[in-house]
Amino acid sequence: xxxxxxxxxxxxxxxxxxxxxxxxxxxxxxxxxxxxxxxxxxxxxxxxxxxxxxxxxxxxxxxxxxxxxxxxxxxxxxxxxxxxxxxxxxxxxxxxxxxxxxxxxxxxxxxxxxxxxxxxxxxxxxxxxxxxxxxxxxxxxxxxxxxxxxxxxxxxxxxxxxxxxxxxxxxxxxxxxxxxxxxxxxxxxxxxxxxxxxxxxxxxxxxxxxxxxxxxxxxxxxxxxxxxxxxxxxxxxxxxxxxxxxxxxxxxxxxxxxxxxxxxxxxxxxxxxxxxxxxxxxxxxxxxxxxxxxxxxxxxxxxxxxxxxxxxxxxxxxxxxxxxxxxxxxxxxxxxxxxxxxxxxxxxxxxxxxxxxxxxxxxxxxxxxxxxxxxxxxxxxxxxxxxxxxxxxxxxxxxxxxxxxxxxxxxxxxxxxxxxxxxxxxxxxxxxxxxxxxxxxxxxxxxxxxxxxxxxxxxxxxxxxxxxxxxxxxxxxxxxxxxxxxxxxxxxxxxxxxxxxxxxxxxxx
Ligand code: NG6
Ligand code: CA
Numbered sequence: 321x322x323x324x325x326x327x328x329x330x331x332x333x334x335x336x337x338x339x340x341x342x343x344x345x346x347x348x349x350x351x352x353x354x355x356x357x358x359x360x361x362x363x364x365x366x367x368x369x370x371x372x373x374x375x376x377x378x379x380x381x382x383x384x385x386x387x388x389x390x391x392x393x394x395x396x397x398x399x400x401x402x403x404x405x406x407x408x409x410x411x412x413x414x415x416x417x418x419x420x421x422x423x424x425x426x427x428x429x430x431x432x433x434x435x436x437x438x439x440x441x442x443x444x445x446x447x448x449x450x451x452x453x454x455x456x457x458x459x460x461x462x463x464x465x466x467x468x469x470x471x472x473x474x475x476x477x478x479x480x481x482x483x484x485x486x487x488x489x490x491x492x493x494x495x496x497x498x499x500x501x502x503x504x505x506x507x508x509x510x511x512x513x514x515x516x517x518x519x520x521x522x523x524x525x526x527x528x529x530x531x532x533x534x535x536x537x538x539x540x541x542x543x544x545x546x547x548x549x550x551x552x553x554x555x556x557x558x559x560x561x562x563x564x565x566x567x568x569x570x571x572x573x574x575x576x577x578x579x580x581x582x583x584x585x586x587x588x589x590x591x592x593x594x595x596x597x598x599x600x601x602x603x604x605x606x607x608x609x610x611x612x613x614x615x616x617x618x619x620x621x622x623x624x625x626x627x628x629x630x631x632x633x634x635x636x637x638x639x640x641x642x643x644x645x646x647x648x649x650x651x652x653x654x655x656x657x658x659x660x661x662x663x664x665x666x667x668x669x670x671x672x673x674x675x676x677x678x679x680x681x682x683x684x685x686x687x688x689x690x691x692x693x694x695x696x697x698x699x700x701x702x703x704x705x706x707x708x709x710x711x712x713x714x715x716x717x718x719x720x721x722x723x724x725x726x727x728x729x730x731x732x733x734x735x736x737x738x739x740x741x742x743x744x745x746x747x748x749x750x751x752x753x754x755x756x757x758x759x760x761x762x763x764x765x766x767x768x769x770x771x772x773x774x775x776x777x778x779x780x781x782x783x784x785x786x787x788x789x790x791x792x793x794x795x796x797x798x799x800x801x802x803x804x805x806x807x808x809x810x811x812x813x814x815x816x817x818x819x820x821x822x823x824x825x826x827x828x829x
Contacts, residue, residue, distance in 0.1 A: 355448060355589040355724050356698070357645040359582075359636070360716075361629060362411075362593065363693075364404065364457055364491075364600040367655025369676025370622060371693050378672035379619045383630030387649050387697040392705050392742040397694020398712045399653050402683050402755035404459050404491070407652040407713065408595075409433060412440045412460070412480070414717030414730010418754050418825075422461075425756075427518045428490040428555055430461040434480045441717045442481030442591060444728040451585045453484035455578040456595030462489055462500075469496060469514040469560065472503040482593070486577040492570065493601050493660065495555035497548045498563040499573070507563040514560025521545070521556045528552025537602055538662045541780045551602045551661075567604035570597055571621075575628045579635045586639050594632065598625035601659040615672060616664035618657065642699040646723070648740075650713060651692040656682035656781050666782075679802040683778060685760045685769050685786025686802055690753045696740050709739040709747030710762065716740075752824055755786065761821035765796045768817035793817060 368374055371381045373388030400410030405426045406417030413434060417423040422433040434440060442452040454477050462476045477485035486501050496516045499506045505514060521527055526534050528544035529552075536550030546556045549567050565573070578594045603617035605624045613619025629649070636642050655674030657665045659682070680686030694711065696702065717730035722737040729735070739747045750763040760769040769792035777784050786792075793807040793814050807814050 354644065355450070357589055357641060358445070358450075358591045358720060359632070359645055359647045360591075360593045361632070361647065361649045362456070362595045363625060363649075363651040364595070364597050365653060365655055365659070365682055366599060366622070366625075366651035366693060367674035367676070367681065368678050368688055368691050368693060369673045370599070370655055373695075374693055375676050376672065378670055379613050379615060379622050381622065381626040383626045383633065384649065384693070384695075386633075387629070387647060388693075388695045390699070390704055391647070391695050391697030391702050392707050392740070394694040394696075394707050394709065394711055396708055396710045396747065397650065397692060398690045398710075398751060398753060399651065399692050400690070400712060400714050400754060402653045402685070402689030402753075404457070404652045405433070406754055408458075408460055410732075411713045411716065412442065413438060414441065414714060414733030416714065416732045416752060416754070418752070418757060418759055419732075426459060426461050426490060428494040428496055429467055429516050429518055430490075431464050432461040432475050432480070434460055436475050436479045438480070439728050439730075440481040441720065441730075442593070444481075444717065444721055444726050445591045445724065446481055446483070447728070448589075448724045448726050450589050450591045450724075451484075452482050452591045452593075453581040453585070454482045454593040454595060455486045455581060456488070456574045456593075457491065457597055458485075458487040458595070459490050467516070469498075469505050469516060470508065470510070473500060473505070474503050476500070476503055478502055484581060486574070487595075488565070488570075488597070491600060492567060492597050492604075493543055493551075493553055495546055495548075495553050495557040496560065497553065497557065497565055498560055499565055505560065505563050508560055509562045512559045512561055514563060515558045516555065517557075518555045522558035525556065525558050527556075539660060540658060540662050541660050543601075543660045549604075551604070567602065568606045570604070571606060571624050571628055575631055578632055582632075582635050582641070583639060586641055596625055596628065598622060599655075601661050601663070603661075603663055603665070614668070615670065616668035618663070618665040619668070619672070643701070645698070646701075647697040648716065649693065649695040649697070654678075654681045654684065654688040654690065654692060656783060658781055660780075677800050679784060680786060681781075681783040683755055683781065683785060684783050685753065685755045685758055685772075686784060687767070687796070687800070689755045689786070696742070698741070702742050705742045707739065707742060707745055707747075709736070709745045710749070710751060711736055711739055711747045712751050715748070750820065750824075752821070758786070759825060760786065761817060761824070763817060763820055766813065766817055767794045767796060767802070768792070768814070768821055769794075770818070770821065791818070
């Protein structure tokens with residue numbers, strides 16, 4: 321059946337009223353309102369143009385598209401940064417990542433950057449009786465400085481609000497290449513301790529730089545330290561052989577843990593943060609997905625991830641949880657094609673445009689750095705719609721707090737539950753976007769990019785970063801691709817945008 325599309329401004333209406341009222345059954349019901357489960361599916365480097373529902377034709381994503389077509393699909397939904405750590409920091413704290421100097425791409429041995437006394441999204445939900453879990457990529461640091469991977473590693477996700485955590489510490493291209501379950505490295509044998517260093521190699525250990533003959537995937541830039549599974553990584557490690565993950569199984573490993581979490585916690589409300597690893601490098605689809613996209617490993621892992629989303633949704637359905645589960649789908653930052661390995665991603669890209677019509681990509685201050693697929697799905701509670709409201713992942717904290725009746729609010733997080741549930745197009749009026757500590761500003765449909773020194777293009781990844789000696793001003797309504805800089809022709813607007821931006825970034829001035 322073809323779903324009739326509609327825009328919110330015309331006719332979409334939610335099948336209920338008032339966020340708390342939404343949660344209760346009949347009026348006068350003596351039962352306390354039943355809180356909905358929340359499942360946050362978070363992709364890694366999936367671009368605005370990487371999904372069928374956002375215009376992709378070369379790669380098929382039927383399961384993600386089903387969420388998009390059955391829920392609210394945001395066209396102006398943003399991650400908080402053009403890289404992972406800062407986006408994830410903002411997602412969990414509701415605070416702009418540029419306020420926290422440590423919220424930058426972290427190595428695998430970095431200390432935890434969220435203060436354990438800080439209020440977080442999962443802690444807020446715990447206070448409301450939720451059981452909380454994270455499965456997948458963490459990338460917010462672990463421990464307090466020097467980590468002994470052979471002891472329980474803490475503080476980490478358990479200490480900032482997750483009752484359950486099955487994670488990789490950083491990224492799949494960084495050591496250690498092991499999973500941690502509630503702080504313990506999974507499958508570690510005491511007689512083969514795991515050692516990790518980002519400063520120097522361990523004597524006698526092969527590296528991508530010295531031993532290319534041991535690599536089944538070659539590094540293009542960076543990624544030439546310790547080799548695991550034929551893939552050279554960032555950082556050095558030794559030992560812990562029995563604990564090492566198999567890259568091709570990672571999607572299944574995370575999916576199974578996510579499904580198990582749902583099955584084990586279905587009696588009380590739960591929050592599951594399913595932080596998937598695709599399509600971040602190294603792209604290692606399970607053999608059953610190899611060749612599935614015709615676009616090489618980058619396309620194949622998108623197909624794999626799409627399948628995982630479908631399987632997760634099936635689990636919710638099988639457990640009769642769909643009508644009581646709010647599903648949020650998004651990505652931590654924009655897309656990159658070559659992010660440091662020779663993996664055919666460029667050669668086989670064909671006509672596919674991971675950024676869609678947007679300019680830039682991962683690491684970029686232009687739109688494709690942070691404007692990402694953003695979908696909110698709730699069977700029976702949300703009518704399918706496309707929303708143009710300006711929303712950020714930053715806003716999930718306060719908006720979910722509204723939904724579950726919590727008084728907690730994130731410092732920079734806006735209360736946009738109505739927009740998220742498709743009850744109107746009233747989103748933010750303004751937003752600061754970040755890319756590796758640089759920031760840009762959106763207000764309405766205008767975007768201001770302040771002047772930044774540095775290369776205009778990162779030649780390694782072939783992405784325009786947004787750096788220019790001149791201020792840039794774009795009007796997205798007419799120019800979604802940010803091709804026409806209006807800074808000279810619209811001096812008043814430029815002035816207004818500059819001042820509004822400075823008010824947020826440098827309030828003391
Ligand atoms: C970069 C890596 C890149 C990726 C990124 C983090 C190099 C040359 N590049 O430093 O491959 O790992 O960090 O990506 O090492 S993110 O999505 O987790 O932010
Ligand atoms: Ca990422």
